[in-house]
Structures are given as C-alpha cells and as structure tokens.
Amino acid sequence: xxxxxxxxxxxxxxxxxxxxxxxxxxxxxxxxxxxxxxxxxxxxxxxxxxxxxxxxxxxxxxxxxxxxxxxx
Numbered sequence: 001x002x003x004x005x006x007x008x009x010x011x012x013x014x015x016x017x018x019x020x021x022x023x024x025x026x027x028x029x030x031x032x033x034x035x036x037x038x039x040x041x042x043x044x045x046x047x048x049x050x051x052x053x054x055x056x057x058x059x060x061x062x063x064x065x066x067x068x069x070x071x072x
Contacts, residue, residue: 001062002046007039013058019068028070030063 011017012035019028032039039062041053047060 001039001042001050002044004039004043004062007036007043007062009036011036017063019063026071028068030068032063033059034062 005022007017011032013033015032015035016029017032018026019030021027034042038054042050042062045053050060051057
C-alpha cells in the first residue's frame with residue numbers, strides 16, 4: 001500500500017477502480033482488496049502496518065498484480 005497515494009470516492013472490497021498517475025492520467029484498472037475507507041487508512045503505509053491500523057489483514061496489497069490491467 002505504500003505506493004498508493006490516495007483513495008477517492010466510495011467503493012467496496014472487490015470493486016473495479018482506476019489507478020491514476022500523479023499527472024492525472026489513468027494508467028491502470030484493478031480489483032480492490034479493501035473498501036474505500038480502509039484503503040484511505042492504509043495508503044502510504046507499509047504492509048506490516050495494515051493489521052495495526054485496521055485490526056485485520058485481508059490481503060497484503062490494495063490491488064494484487066493478478067487483478068490489475070495496465071492501460072496504454
């Protein structure tokens with residue numbers, strides 16, 4: 001999650017979300033392992049911090065690479 005800068009909008013676990021580069025361009029889409037509230041809490045944090053922040057760990061990443069598609 002340390003590579004995630006922010007999570008915007010409201011979405012649930014398993015939702016398809018857009019990944020936006022700092023310049024504003026959509027670079028990928030993926031299935032999110034956490035809902036928007038939890039994603040905001042763990043954004044910019046290390047994987048080791050997830051359990052202490054949320055009280056649980058579903059997955060060690062917000063979007064697993066197997067559930068991510070890069071856009072050209």
